[in-house]
Amino acid sequence: MLIPDFSNQPYIAEVIRTRAASADVISAIGRLLPGEWMRETAIVDGTEILTCHGFILSPVPYHRAVRKVRNSDGTVVTFPRSKTIGKDEQYFYDLFVVNRNGQFVIAAPFYGLARDYFPKIDRALAGRRIAYETLNITNMVVKLGTQGRMAFPGSNDEEDAIIVTRCHLAYDDPEERRRDIEQIQLTGANLGATKIYAELVRPVISPKSAALTVTPVLFGFALFADGVKKAGATTDRHGNFKVSVGPGVRQLKRLFRMLDGIQGMQAVVSTTSNVPILHSGAIEAA
Amino acid sequence: MGRFTYYLILTEEAPAQFKVKIESDVPLVTLHSAMESQADVRYSPILPAYLVPNETPPSPPSTPNTIAFLFAARPYQALGRLKPDLTLAEIEATFFTEGLASIIILNCGLERALALKALIGCSTVEFWSVRDGRLETPSVHSDPQPRTENVPPALEATRDDVLDVYIEQISASVTTLWTSYGVYFPEERPTLIRILQLTKDLIARHIELSKDKASIVKLRQSNAIISALVEISASLSYSVTQGTSGAVPIVSNRSPFPHHSLLGIGGEIRALTKFVRYVESAFKRRSAASIIDKQYSTKNVPVPHSIAKYESGPEYAFAPSVAEEFDCGGEFRDDEDVPLLVQFSLRHGFKESKFSITAASESLTAESLPAWTLMTLSHEMMHSRVRDIFQALFGTTWEDDDSPSQWDGFYQHFNQWYRDEQGSAVALAAGIRNAVMNFCLAMEREAAVGKVSRSDSERQVSRAEFLNAYLKHKRLATEIFVHFHDFYFAYAAQSKLYVMSLWASWTTVAAPVARPLEYLARTLATISSGTGTAPRAAFEGAAEILEEALDSLESVGFKSALFAEVRRLLKEPDRERCFARFKPAYYLIDQVRRYFASRSVASAIDRLETDPFADGSTIATEYAASVYVFGDVGKVVSPIRYSLNALVRQLSGEPAIGDLQWLTAWNSMVISSAGDESSVDT
Numbered sequence: 001m002l003i004p005d006f007s008n009q010p011y012i013a014e015v016i017r018t019r020a021a022s023a024d025v026i027s028a029i030g031r032l033l034p035g036e037w038m039r040e041t042a043i044v045d046g047t048e049i050l051t052c053h054g055f056i057l058s059p060v061p062y063h064r065a066v067r068k069v070r071n072s073d074g075t076v077v078t079f080p081r082s083k084t085i086g087k088d089e090q091y092f093y094d095l096f097v098v099n100r101n102g103q104f105v106i107a108a109p110f111y112g113l114a115r116d117y118f119p120k121i122d123r124a125l126a127g128r129r130i131a132y133e134t135l136n137i138t139n140m141v142v143k144l145g146t147q148g149r150m151a152f153p154g155s156n157d158e159e160d161a162i163i164v165t166r167c168h169l170a171y172d173d174p175e176e177r178r179r180d181i182e183q184i185q186l187t188g189a190n191l192g193a194t195k196i197y198a199e200l201v202r203p204v205i206s207p208k209s210a211a212l213t214v215t216p217v218l219f220g221f222a223l224f225a226d227g228v229k230k231a232g233a234t235t236d237r238h239g240n241f242k243v244s245v246g247p248g249v250r251q252l253k254r255l256f257r258m259l260d261g262i263q264g265m266q267a268v269v270s271t272t273s274n275v276p277i278l279h280s281g282a283i284e285a286a
Numbered sequence: 287m288g289r290f291t292y293y294l295i296l297t298e299e300a301p302a303q304f305k306v307k308i309e310s311d312v313p314l315v316t317l318h319s320a321m322e323s324q325a326d327v328r329y330s331p332i333l334p335a336y337l338v339p340n341e342t343p344p345s346p347p348s349t350p351n352t353i354a355f356l357f358a359a360r361p362y363q364a365l366g367r368l369k370p371d372l373t374l375a376e377i378e379a380t381f382f383t384e385g386l387a388s389i390i391i392l393n394c395g396l397e398r399a400l401a402l403k404a405l406i407g408c409s410t411v412e413f414w415s416v417r418d419g420r421l422e423t424p425s426v427h428s429d430p431q432p433r434t435e436n437v438p439p440a441l442e443a444t445r446d447d448v449l450d451v452y453i454e455q456i457s458a459s460v461t462t463l464w465t466s467y468g469v470y471f472p473e474e475r476p477t478l479i480r481i482l483q484l485t486k487d488l489i490a491r492h493i494e495l496s497k498d499k500a501s502i503v504k505l506r507q508s509n510a511i512i513s514a515l516v517e518i519s520a521s522l523s524y525s526v527t528q529g530t531s532g533a534v535p536i537v538s539n540r541s542p543f544p545h546h547s548l549l550g551i552g553g554e555i556r557a558l559t560k561f562v563r564y565v566e567s568a569f570k571r572r573s574a575a576s577i578i579d580k581q582y583s584t585k586n587v588p589v590p591h592s593i594a595k596y597e598s599g600p601e602y603a604f605a606p607s608v609a610e611e612f613d614c615g616g617e618f619r620d621d622e623d624v625p626l627l628v629q630f631s632l633r634h635g636f637k638e639s640k641f642s643i644t645a646a647s648e649s650l651t652a653e654s655l656p657a658w659t660l661m662t663l664s665h666e667m668m669h670s671r672v673r674d675i676f677q678a679l680f681g682t683t684w685e686d687d688d689s690p691s692q693w694d695g696f697y698q699h700f701n702q703w704y705r706d707e708q709g710s711a712v713a714l715a716a717g718i719r720n721a722v723m724n725f726c727l728a729m730e731r732e733a734a735v736g737k738v739s740r741s742d743s744e745r746q747v748s749r750a751e752f753l754n755a756y757l758k759h760k761r762l763a764t765e766i767f768v769h770f771h772d773f774y775f776a777y778a779a780q781s782k783l784y785v786m787s788l789w790a791s792w793t794t795v796a797a798p799v800a801r802p803l804e805y806l807a808r809t810l811a812t813i814s815s816g817t818g819t820a821p822r823a824a825f826e827g828a829a830e831i832l833e834e835a836l837d838s839l840e841s842v843g844f845k846s847a848l849f850a851e852v853r854r855l856l857k858e859p860d861r862e863r864c865f866a867r868f869k870p871a872y873y874l875i876d877q878v879r880r881y882f883a884s885r886s887v888a889s890a891i892d893r894l895e896t897d898p899f900a901d902g903s904t905i906a907t908e909y910a911a912s913v914y915v916f917g918d919v920g921k922v923v924s925p926i927r928y929s930l931n932a933l934v935r936q937l938s939g940e941p942a943i944g945d946l947q948w949l950t951a952w953n954s955m956v957i958s959s960a961g962d963e964s965s966v967d968t
Binding site: 115178 | 338339340366367369370371372373374376377604774778779780816888889892894895898900901902903904905910912914915916918
């Protein structure tokens, strides 16, 4: 079982599509690492998922605090792990690449780390015709409606559902140019169950009847099957994702299932050649 | 941050024998040696396209083996489309330019270049092989041009010697542009059709006038037509020299701009044009002239006439859920406008006239500096809009704003309105005109705000005084209209940002240094518009914003003696003098705000949903423009918001990148790539 060093916090991720061979992609990214990938293959939701875990070695301290964990044998491990190279202390940070067919999820634990390394990964994959998946979150809000929920056929003849867990809305007033309200942020296990969510997203769903222009800038959603949350993610308008990883990396592996559900919504999924993390820093605030 | 700009240099050592090299700095040494050896040198900046944050791109070879010139009409989107297919070596060898050859790839084989051409759907590639630093015969690979259906009918000679001079000039320019635009700028062909139609109309009108009995009025009108033809001809000629040079074959199409002599500035011209068309397209939604003529002339509204007692009020504030007067009524589209021709000018800098608009040539190199930002272009365009408004308010024909009978009527109406203590409703068009006149008269008798009312005789104005006040202060009244339009539409009413932008650019302009009080009052009135507060409170609030803005400018290194002068004027005893100037301006701009703000037009400029960098906000500091992001299908960058963001970053001391030339070319490349999708006319 893969146990990330930073399983206690969300990771920044991007979803890549390419026709290049999986081994080629993973090997090209692996060249950025000081060591080898640790690989694990598993069948998740009926499909084979390959998870690669490695460490980036960086002199930049992306973490805010050091975490100490006492193992059962009494040894104490400090996270992030570090080693001194020359006069400098260098830190090890997780990097995950999770692959299913031509789709790859790349995840790293800190925004700054992602901001520095995802462009390097983009360069490392040059010439492989990679594209980053983005979700049109305005259309997602519209499709999920005021209930913030959409069911779709599950893997075992049962219904799975995508529900809203986070919503950041930006307000603008093209007529009056007023700044009375700029953003509203909602967070919860099931926002669609609240009245306030329906009220707030109504201008997104029916813009013509609204005085203000309301634009979703961050949107969180979760995959529920049999009433159990299987995976969750927050995304911006540009293809940046924030995901929970957890010990065993189960949520990351199930991300594909959730993306499949979203794929079923029309005019939501598209791709871009732009590295999402270079487009917007909004995901950092999520 | 290092310098990213390189220079592609072509030295003609002997007739048709060219040496090719790339230098990392402005090629001053090469230029001097060329003078010594009497060789001809042409060069242009080339800029690495794919940057990585915090990394300096690898240097290109000083003598490449091959150069592929891709004449992509939308290089921003083309770079986005190319990126996934390029190898790392190709990524590092890809540059963009300010010319029509918008993308160049070094050391790329012909076959590969043609494949990339097909990938981005670009119609033309020029390919250079370079052996031992010398250019071999270039090859041009162009797609056949589709047959044009809508060739406009030619102008015909009139046998009037004067008119025929201009007919020939205009015809020749239009023909050259028609061919060039077919390949490099197809969206601009309709402009040529409109220009030809306008020329025909002018000629026909001139011929009609020549049939009438000679009079000083007719002479003035004939001269105005000739003057218009001269301007059209001159502008078209500039469009030819600036917009078509740098086309294939590159060595045969030298640019008249010496520091862009190799590849020209066709891409930059495209950017200016796209910028202007974007704003024109937004304003087309509501024709100010039609609204004044058809709506404001029939709607009766009381317009305040006492500037001394003017207190503004909630009706002048931006009120929630109240439709703007300008947006009420039927459809008032303006489909008859003649698009402005756009050029750079070393002499005029930023300037607007009836048929053309120019940008300072410094904007080719340092556009993100406040003095040369493309945002100034929006200000110049607002002049064009305001000219239409004044035309509708004060006259219907060229140079007719001092026609005696018309001014008799204006004078009489003004007197009745001014003396009506009840403040009865008047036709709105006349009310706005009276407000402008009231402002001009107030400026004429400029004095500190007194506590004693003027006597009745002092309030009498003769017709001559009335007209003279208008002629003398029309410019200032116009500027106040323009300021409001610029502040509201282009700057999204962001007060501090607007003030920073104005005063950072005015430090290098003669007029604000010569007349700081006037410019100060204009600024304060503009940022007070829409507050609806009493003049004294509005003045105090605006003065505070202004001082904070000047502090912010100074904190990032923009220093000027002008700022000290402004601060001095805001202290007693000059503060009261400043308020005296402010109050009439505030009175006027309140009327402008109330009757010319338009949600319909503003939303066409903002494009919150489709602009990839807006993220739902018109706040300039939240606009997330990035030099690492390329064009995507369906995304429409607002040229105004994009330019404003570059300016904001400069004013905040946080430019996206430290190389002004690179940043300038990048911003233009992005704006030049706005395609049909950018039409706000959907």
